[in-house]
Amino acid sequence: xxxxxxxxxxxxxxxxxxxxxxxxxxxxxxxxxxxxxxxxxxxxxxxxxxxxxxxxxxxxxxxxxxxxxxxxxxxxxxxxxxxxxxxxxxxxxxxxxxxxxxxxxxxxxxxxxxxxxxxxxxxxxxxxxxxxxxxxxxxxxxxxxxxxxxxxxxxxxxxxxxxxxxxxxxxxxxxxxxxxxxxxxxxxxxxxxxxxxxxxxxxxxxxxxxxxxxxxxxxxxxxxxxxxxxxxxxxxxxxxxxxxxxxxxxxxxxxxxxxxxxxxxxxxxxxxxxxxxxxxxxxxxxxxxxxxxxxxxxxxxxxxxxxxxxxxxxxxxxx
Amino acid sequence: xxxxxxxxxxxxxxxxxxxxxxxxxxxxxxxxxxxxxxxxxxxxxxxxxxxxxxxxxxxxxxxxxxxxxxxxxxxxxxxxxxxxxxxxxxxxxxxxxxxxxxxxxxxxxxxxxxxxxxxxxxxxxxxxxxxxxxxxxxxxxxxxxxxxxxxxxxxxxxxxxxxxxxxxxxxxxxxxxxxxxxxxxxxxxxxxxxxxxxxxxxxxxxxxxxxxxxxxxxxxxxxxxxxxxxxxxxxxxxxxxxxxxxxxxxxxxxxxxxxxxxxxxxxxxxxxxxxxx
Numbered sequence: 001x002x003x004x005x006x007x008x009x010x011x012x013x014x015x016x017x018x019x020x021x022x023x024x025x026x027x028x029x030x031x032x033x034x035x036x037x038x039x040x041x042x043x044x045x046x047x048x049x050x051x052x053x054x055x056x057x058x059x060x061x062x063x064x065x066x067x068x069x070x071x072x073x074x075x076x077x078x079x080x081x082x083x084x085x086x087x088x089x090x091x092x093x094x095x096x097x098x099x100x101x102x103x104x105x106x107x108x109x110x111x112x113x114x115x116x117x118x119x120x121x122x123x124x125x126x127x128x129x130x131x132x133x134x135x136x137x138x139x140x141x142x143x144x145x146x147x148x149x150x151x152x153x154x155x156x157x158x159x160x161x162x163x164x165x166x167x168x169x170x171x172x173x174x175x176x177x178x179x180x181x182x183x184x185x186x187x188x189x190x191x192x193x194x195x196x197x198x199x200x201x202x203x204x205x206x207x208x209x210x211x212x213x214x215x216x217x218x219x220x221x222x223x224x225x226x227x228x229x230x231x232x233x234x235x236x237x238x239x240x241x242x243x244x245x246x247x248x249x250x251x252x253x254x255x256x257x258x259x260x261x262x263x264x265x266x267x268x269x270x271x272x273x274x275x276x277x278x279x280x281x282x283x284x285x286x287x288x289x290x291x292x293x294x295x296x297x298x299x300x301x302x303x304x305x306x307x308x309x310x311x312x313x314x315x316x317x318x319x
Numbered sequence: 320x321x322x323x324x325x326x327x328x329x330x331x332x333x334x335x336x337x338x339x340x341x342x343x344x345x346x347x348x349x350x351x352x353x354x355x356x357x358x359x360x361x362x363x364x365x366x367x368x369x370x371x372x373x374x375x376x377x378x379x380x381x382x383x384x385x386x387x388x389x390x391x392x393x394x395x396x397x398x399x400x401x402x403x404x405x406x407x408x409x410x411x412x413x414x415x416x417x418x419x420x421x422x423x424x425x426x427x428x429x430x431x432x433x434x435x436x437x438x439x440x441x442x443x444x445x446x447x448x449x450x451x452x453x454x455x456x457x458x459x460x461x462x463x464x465x466x467x468x469x470x471x472x473x474x475x476x477x478x479x480x481x482x483x484x485x486x487x488x489x490x491x492x493x494x495x496x497x498x499x500x501x502x503x504x505x506x507x508x509x510x511x512x513x514x515x516x517x518x519x520x521x522x523x524x525x526x527x528x529x530x531x532x533x534x535x536x537x538x539x540x541x542x543x544x545x546x547x548x549x550x551x552x553x554x555x556x557x558x559x560x561x562x563x564x565x566x567x568x569x570x571x572x573x574x575x576x577x578x579x580x581x582x583x584x585x586x587x588x589x590x591x592x593x594x595x596x
Contacts, residue, residue, distance in 0.1 A: 131344060141571045
């Protein structure tokens, strides 16, 4: 062990092997590190994102309740029952109706607001911060606040309407009125957020295009239609798709608007698909709830796909 | 940009419209403060009360005795805080790998990451609940924290930022000096990533604080987060709007204050994330 003065050849070979192992460690580091760094995300996604999706399909083929450990395989029975279930089609109609009423005006308004903000203005930051304020408010807070505003007897909205001779509206009771109320909540929370996404895209449009158009005498509205909208189309497609996916999953608003009842009003007048899933979840009928989940997934893929094709095609192209 | 003719008229119209938007954005929040500071019976007045009253602190006391609101606040701070810190760290780590490191399958994995942002979260609720039953995490904060430790949006956000803001030469210089990959991450990437990571942390904290549906499914009313406590307040006292709006004011106020102070940075972050590469 006492190798105080090792001879030259062993020193060289030790040096060499040290360098070799360091090289090896370096190569291992360079090769393996990237995988190690993305691994936490991928593992977590597989465990809590991908696996549940696949597992939903498996559960949907069973008669599955939490009350029993035996889960009987029933094939497609849940799906067959679903297609004949009028509650399911009612929930589908409500989801589409609320989705349409909340998304279409919201996106038009958001583009217009972004267009207004996309010019030199005083107090830009103030405008932007207040635009996003509703988005910082939680769903629970939004629905509690708006339930008060939409109250039949003491609500602020009915009070304002009474100036115009409109009698007290029971917003919660009707199909159309409840859909308008719920859509208002969704619009209030998301219009500003989407306006900011559009604004970000608009600021990347080259200024020269507008200057040329102004010289040619094109009006502000014409510039919006002919220059801005075609130029920000990728963002529009993105926002339309994410809004669609969001609209298909609306659940907290109708749940809370119906003061916690998972049926979405006494006549199910505003029960959405996601709320229908939750209702069957609270009944511990997990097999049926999973079947609804998969149908909802199919709807989302179809509607998002159709929207993608529509938004990509429509309008003029500059690029 | 604005046509010369009638430019000042257009300008006034723009300001008026934007002021109207500000008004409608702020009105519901203002009105909830009005209701929260009143006795519930005052809401039956015609015309309705339009200015704050003096009943706020009595209402606050009632909120804390009606539902376990102190526990809910503690839980929400714990959940949102740990999720925010973890998302910042793991997203920066993965973002660094995607933006600046070379490895086989990088593009495919990045594509998967972007695609997962589109997967509807509501679909997995039932199996996720079954998993939590198996792990015996129902009713516990683990059920909220663990699935949210890192997400696709965060990874994508940091990838975008680092591929723009992190000079490759800086990394090469670090390599020449004998830094390991971990050393590069610690000494070079983290300092550069700090501003974007802070914005990401804020956004994550806000959305975790506001998350409602999954906590409702997996927690009990006895051990709630703020949002779950607020909803049981609203459900139990249907007619007592003063009480439930006091709750929402208390639950929203911390975020609104933070947002008012850091709003500029947060908005910058959202808008940067929006312009996709």
